[in-house]
Amino acid sequence: MSLTQRFRTSLALLTDMYQLTMAQGYWKKGMADQEAVFHLYFRKNPFKGGYTLCAGLEDAIDLLQNFGFTEEDVAYLGSLKGSQGQVLFEEGFLQHLRELQFTCDVEAIPEGTAVFPNEPLLRIKGPILQCQLLETPLLTILNFQTLVATKAARVVDAAQGDTVIEFGMRRAQGPDGAISAARAAFIGGVKATSNMLAGKLFAIPVKGTHAHSWVMSFERESEAFSAYGDVFPHDSVFLVDTYNTLEGVKKAIAVASKMRAQGGELRGIRLDSGDLAYLSIEARKLLDAAGFEKVAILGSNDLDEHLIQSLKQQGAKIDTWGIGTKLVTAYDQPALGGVYKLAALKKDDQDWEYKLKLSEQLVKISTPGILQVRRFYRNNSPIGDMIFSEPQQVQAPATMVHPNDPTQRKTFQDDCTFEDLLVPVFQKGKLTYTSPSLLEIQERAARQVALLHETYRRFLNPHIYKVGLEAQLHEKKMALIVKFREEGASHKD
Numbered sequence: 217m218s219l220t221q222r223f224r225t226s227l228a229l230l231t232d233m234y235q236l237t238m239a240q241g242y243w244k245k246g247m248a249d250q251e252a253v254f255h256l257y258f259r260k261n262p263f264k265g266g267y268t269l270c271a272g273l274e275d276a277i278d279l280l281q282n283f284g285f286t287e288e289d290v291a292y293l294g295s296l297k298g299s300q301g302q303v304l305f306e307e308g309f310l311q312h313l314r315e316l317q318f319t320c321d322v323e324a325i326p327e328g329t330a331v332f333p334n335e336p337l338l339r340i341k342g343p344i345l346q347c348q349l350l351e352t353p354l355l356t357i358l359n360f361q362t363l364v365a366t367k368a369a370r371v372v373d374a375a376q377g378d379t380v381i382e383f384g385m386r387r388a389q390g391p392d393g394a395i396s397a398a399r400a401a402f403i404g405g406v407k408a409t410s411n412m413l414a415g416k417l418f419a420i421p422v423k424g425t426h427a428h429s430w431v432m433s434f435e436r437e438s439e440a441f442s443a444y445g446d447v448f449p450h451d452s453v454f455l456v457d458t459y460n461t462l463e464g465v466k467k468a469i470a471v472a473s474k475m476r477a478q479g480g481e482l483r484g485i486r487l488d489s490g491d492l493a494y495l496s497i498e499a500r501k502l503l504d505a506a507g508f509e510k511v512a513i514l515g516s517n518d519l520d521e522h523l524i525q526s527l528k529q530q531g532a533k534i535d536t537w538g539i540g541t542k543l544v545t546a547y548d549q550p551a552l553g554g555v556y557k558l559a560a561l562k563k564d565d566q567d568w569e570y571k572l573k574l575s576e577q578l579v580k581i582s583t584p585g586i587l588q589v590r591r592f593y594r595n596n597s598p599i600g601d602m603i604f605s606e607p608q609q610v611q612a613p614a615t616m617v618h619p620n621d622p623t624q625r626k627t628f629q630d631d632c633t634f635e636d637l638l639v640p641v642f643q644k645g646k647l648t649y650t651s652p653s654l655l656e657i658q659e660r661a662a663r664q665v666a667l668l669h670e671t672y673r674r675f676l677n678p679h680i681y682k683v684g685l686e687a688q689l690h691e692k693k694m695a696l697i698v699k700f701r702e703e704g705a706s707h708k709d
């Protein structure tokens with residue numbers, strides 16, 4: 217189900233107020249239809265990682281396809297007053313909004329692609345008023361889903377092929393956070409969610425065990441297990457740690473034997489506290505000795521990729537991982553920090569004027585142009601990404617320059633294959649892209665992560681994947697920086 221259907225309202229006002237005040241400014245100053253190019257990108261891989269998995273495009277597409285102000289939206293805007301009690305948004309502008317239709321060109325990197333700092337995930341070209349209004353909603357969609365998809369990919373990588381289930385709704389950033397996180401976590405590789413609404417909306421498989429309250433609501437732990445086994449003779453996973461974990465495992469085994477005698481079969485047990493390495497090893501021994509080799513051991517309790525890795529190193533016998541809080545809240549880095557920057561403005565019908573935002577730090581200076589990302593491969597392995605401006609032809613051998621350290625360069629010879637990552641999504645406001653299914657996106661993500669050499673995937677000090685600016689683009693950017701710095705220093709307009 218699409219984003220607008222989920223919210224059941226027009227999303228035209230899902231933006232910051234300043235986008236609307238600027239929009240009125242563009243309209244008033246006759247600039248509303250001036251063609252602009254903006255790029256959405258981030259500056260640092262999250263979680264101190266070596267890669268990022270992009271996600272959220274399908275929701276972004278839905279937002280753009282349904283872009284438009286309803287009478288209710290316009291009435292709300294018309295009711296707003298400025299600091300002197302005057303009408304904030306004037307009637308002519310409101311009429312402009314009523315008639316506004318999405319007419320931009322959009323290119324984007326497909327969901328489930330491995331991406332790196334400074335690369336535009338999305339490029340939008342069209343009337344500046346439209347591009348401006350869309351800054352905030354595009355960022356809120358792509359930033360969060362990209363962040364959670366990346367976290368999920370790391371967790372799934374640490375689990376080394378074990379099943380990972382997303383258990384996070386109760387700790388998510390509100391209901392909408394929980395829903396988007398479930399979608400993004402699935403893209404990152406989790407096999408199922410406990411979130412029933414996400415299951416229904418996105419056809420994500422749903423899975424679950426039972427809570428401590430189930431055990432506590434019976435006189436005895438074994439009664440609770442028996443009762444649950446009666447109700448779900450083939451689909452029970454018993455939570456065994458309410459009182460004493462290993463005693464709980466023994467009771468689970470006794471009940472599982474009775475279930476088996478009656479034609480049922482216990483699916484698994486869940487450990488949710490204590491030393492998960494020790495307890496899972498001991499539980500595995502007890503289960504195997506009783507002939508329950510196939511009963512799974514599910515581990516949960518504030519887990520993340522680092523704990524899973526550590527538990528694996530300790531020989532934990534956990535084969536299914538339930539991951540909640542740390543996954544859906546992206547606990548150790550709760551925001552991606554993606555930005556959306558103006559990169560070019562059409563001066564007249566012919567020429568683009570390149571734009572950039574200056575900063576004291578080179579890393580924060582945006583890149584001007586109409587950007588595309590070319591990924592080079594050798595023997596099917598990605599070896600570097602070159603950001604170039606599309607009006608500029610790139611031919612091998614092609615040299616790129618490190619975006620933050622111009623002394624570092626890399627040249628790709630013509631023995632490399634390449635692909636351009638940004639693909640057309642909208643042309644003049646018309647959708648030209650067919651979104652893959654969520655499962656196809658998940659499969660793409662798994663292939664993309666697998667293509668990355670393990671040095672980029674390790675958690676501690678990963679190798680830095682090379683991303684650079686095509687040499688001519690770099691020169692142009694440097695020349696603009698010098699020009700703008702000089703103008704700034706002499707206070708010229």
Ligand SMILES: Nc1ncnc2c1ncn2[C@@H]1O[C@H](COP(=O)(O)OP(=O)(O)OP(=O)(O)O)[C@@H](O)[C@H]1O
Pocket residue numbers: 488489490491492493494516517518519523526527530
């Ligand atoms: N063998 C282990 N090595 C490293 N960390 C572990 C190991 N076993 C469990 N942990 C993690 O240690 C943390 C322990 O959590 P905590 O201190 O809250 O104890 P607890 O077992 O959950 O206690 P409680 O009974 O109160 O729930 C959890 O994040 C858990 O995943």
Ligand SMILES: O=P(O)(O)OC[C@H]1O[C@H](OP(=O)(O)OP(=O)(O)O)[C@H](O)[C@@H]1O
Pocket residue numbers: 383384386387488516517518519538539540541542
């Ligand atoms: O630990 P997470 O990765 O967030 O996974 C979800 C947690 O939610 C449940 O706990 P509950 O809400 O009962 O709280 P608890 O942590 O005290 O068991 C469940 O037993 C997991 O421990």
Ligand SMILES: O=C(O)c1cccnc1
Pocket residue numbers: 383384410423424425426427486516538540
């Ligand atoms: O099904 C479970 O075991 C579950 C679901 C949500 C949160 N914690 C556990």
